Each structure stands twice: as C-alpha cells, then as structure tokens.
Amino acid sequence: MDSPPISSSPPKLFPSITERLTTLQYSKRTEESYIQWIKRFITFHGKRHPRDMGGEEIEAYLNHLAEEKKVSASTQNQAKSALRFLYEQVLERELPVMENLVKVKAHKALPITLTKHEVQAILSNLNGSIWLIASLLYGSGLRVMECLRLRVTDIDFAKLEIFVRDTEGYKNRITLLPASLVEPLKAHLLEVQSLHEEDLAKGFGETRMPASLARKYPEASKDWAWQYAFPSSRLSVTQQTGDIYRHHADEKTVQRAIKKVVKQAGIKKLVTPNTFRHSFATHLLQGGQDIRTVQELLGHADISTTMIYTQVVNIGGRGVASPLDVI
Incomplete structure (x- = not known):
C-alpha cells in the first residue's frame, strides 16, 4: 500500500x-x-x-x-x-553511531587570493555600505556572514577591535578594526541609528537575538546596541509568531555587487566576498606577520588550516626562483 x-x-x-x-x-x-x-x-x-x-x-x-x-x-x-x-x-531521538558510513574525503584546494593592486581596483569601484562591507572583509579578515551579523555593540572604536560572535561552530574571537575605517563606519552607523529610530517610532525596531541572550535579556531586542550594523532595507515577518523585525542585509546583494565590479575591472579570477578574507591572511603573512597571530585573527581552531596560506605566499613553484631568472 x-x-x-x-x-x-x-x-x-x-x-x-x-x-x-x-x-x-x-x-x-x-x-x-x-x-x-x-x-x-x-x-x-x-x-x-x-x-x-x-x-x-x-x-x-x-x-x-x-x-x-x-x-x-x-x-x-x-x-x-x-x-x-x-x-x-x-523528534528528540539520539542517533546511533553509523559504522558503515562512507565519508567523502575533503580536497583542500588553494584559496584564491587577490594582489594588493587588485583589492584596490575593486574597492575603488564600490561605494556605500557595500564598499564598507568589502573593506571590513579585507581589513579585518571577516567571513561575509560574520560581517553581516555584526551588532553595533561588537564594534569597539576605542580599542580598534571587532568582536566576532560564535558562528558555524567556531569560537568567539577578536579581530582588528582598521583605523582607516573608523570615521566611515561611524558615519554609516549614524544612518543606521536613524533608521532604527524610525522603526521604533512606528512600533517596530526589534531585531533577532542570539537564543541565549534572548532568554537572559528579553527586552534587549529593541536596544540600539543589539541592532545589526548592516541591516536589511526591509522588515521581515516571522511566520510562526507574526513578529516583525529587521534582519541583517542579504549576502547575495554583496555577492552580486562584487561580481559586477570584478568583471568591470577585468580581473580574471573567481572572486567571492570571502576572497577578501583569504587575501587578508596572505598579505599579513607576506608582510612578515606571525602565523599564530593570523590564526587567531581568522578564528581557525587548527594551525594546519592557516598553514595553507603559506603555500599561496610562495612565488612560483614552492617559492623557488627559476635558474633562468638568476643568470
């Protein structure tokens, strides 16, 4: 049947x-x-x-x-x-150990990175919040979703630090805030604050809170400190409860804008928003920064994950100069 x-x-x-x-x-x-x-x-x-x-x-x-x-x-x-x-x-059921599971082996490809000239070419053709987001991806080593999920309270202008909250199983971490972005970011947040005040005046102004904090601070969802630094242009409705809140900006908007500018710049690389993060790590290592420091800034649990960037840093095959070039 x-x-x-x-x-x-x-x-x-x-x-x-x-x-x-x-x-x-x-x-x-x-x-x-x-x-x-x-x-x-x-x-x-x-x-x-x-x-x-x-x-x-x-x-x-x-x-x-x-x-x-x-x-x-x-x-x-x-x-x-x-x-x-x-x-x-x-379903509240504990799963048994799957002893016969065929696990697909991960193949680690070298990350695509940009030269400093290419980074500048892309950033110089972006504007507004997209320029600011891309600048943070490169200047702070953030993943695109980490950047979009930043709360106002996560940005410490005095210490030039950004607090990155636990996402995708990684631990919370602190990374740097480029000094050159302080004033543009402050100006951006003033606009965001005005939008938040308009939402409050209309009876809205709520944002989604991390589950643990929502239980501890049930009224914090309307506080300015907990609003997203890069909010969505539209309000959202929760289907189950009917609650209206303002989510963070959509990553697809960032992806499309960067893809368009990369094409205009004539860069023949498969560039995504996270390519800026890869470039951040590579350029720090090229500048002589300690790999342990880069590991901490990126939030890698294992140093071997960070080590892959050392292969990108090398010029030519394994960093060896061709004998033809030294004749």
Whole structure:
C-alpha cells in the first residue's frame, strides 16, 4: 500500500521543524537548506515518515550522496547536520553511531587570493555600505556572514577591535578594526541609528537575538546596541509568531555587487566576498606577520588550516626562483 504524502503525515512535521529552527535562532539560509535536505531524505525513502526511520536510513542516504551523487565533503556534512538536527532537536531521538558510513574525503584546494593592486581596483569601484562591507572583509579578515551579523555593540572604536560572535561552530574571537575605517563606519552607523529610530517610532525596531541572550535579556531586542550594523532595507515577518523585525542585509546583494565590479575591472579570477578574507591572511603573512597571530585573527581552531596560506605566499613553484631568472 502506498505511503501517505508528506503533507498529511501526523503530526505536521515541517511546521515543527521550522518552529524549532526559529526558536534556536538559526539563520534563514540554514533553515532553507535544512528543510530541503530533510525533504530529499524523505523522498529518497519513498516518503516514509522520519519517525519510522533511523540511523540505518540516514546512513543509506548519506552513502547514496557519496557514491551515486558524488557530492563534496561539505555537502555531505551539511546533509548529515540537517538530519541530525531533525532527529535530535525535533523528534528528540539520539542517533546511533553509523559504522558503515562512507565519508567523502575533503580536497583542500588553494584559496584564491587577490594582489594588493587588485583589492584596490575593486574597492575603488564600490561605494556605500557595500564598499564598507568589502573593506571590513579585507581589513579585518571577516567571513561575509560574520560581517553581516555584526551588532553595533561588537564594534569597539576605542580599542580598534571587532568582536566576532560564535558562528558555524567556531569560537568567539577578536579581530582588528582598521583605523582607516573608523570615521566611515561611524558615519554609516549614524544612518543606521536613524533608521532604527524610525522603526521604533512606528512600533517596530526589534531585531533577532542570539537564543541565549534572548532568554537572559528579553527586552534587549529593541536596544540600539543589539541592532545589526548592516541591516536589511526591509522588515521581515516571522511566520510562526507574526513578529516583525529587521534582519541583517542579504549576502547575495554583496555577492552580486562584487561580481559586477570584478568583471568591470577585468580581473580574471573567481572572486567571492570571502576572497577578501583569504587575501587578508596572505598579505599579513607576506608582510612578515606571525602565523599564530593570523590564526587567531581568522578564528581557525587548527594551525594546519592557516598553514595553507603559506603555500599561496610562495612565488612560483614552492617559492623557488627559476635558474633562468638568476643568470
């Protein structure tokens, strides 16, 4: 007998998933990704309800991704994280150890970096908040989402420091704030503060808080200090509660702007916002900065992750000059 369609499986699964994701303050991007992976998992197993499946079915699906779909290690890990969330956070079931899981081996490619001249060529053709975001990515070594998730309180102008909050499993860290960005950033925040005051006057002005802080400071969501430094131009509505808040800016807007300028500059490299972070690390090492310091600024848990930039720093094959060039 055919299994009932997903939408009629009691209790309603996907509203429960969305509600749990919202409660735990997962980003919109992660929410959409997890839901898609869970749907694919259910479809793969003939639309059986996840309650009737477990570790064996998860293992079979992840192995299918590795052996049949030939996905990357990061893609397989993302699918695994989504299914672990489903079972542990929504269905409240502990998953067994998957002893026969076929793990995709990660292939570490050298990061694409820009020369200082190329960085300048790109930044000089950007303006407004996009210029400021790109400048912080390069000047502070931030990931694009770390930059967009910055709160006003995370920026210390007196100490020239930026506090980067725990994201994607990394520890909180402190990185530098370029002195040249102090005045432009202050001017930008004045505009953001005006927008926040307009929101408050209209009965809005709330932002999404990290789950732990939301419980500890339930009224802080309207405080200026906790607003995003780079807010969205539009208000958002939470589907489950109907709450209206202002989220951070969309990373796609940053990606599109940088892609356009890179093309205009005639740079023949696959440049993304995070290319600025790679360039930050490479240029620090080229300038003689200690690799342990660079590791701390980037937030790498393992020094081996930072070591990959030493290969980029080398000029030519392994940094060796060709004998033809020294004749």
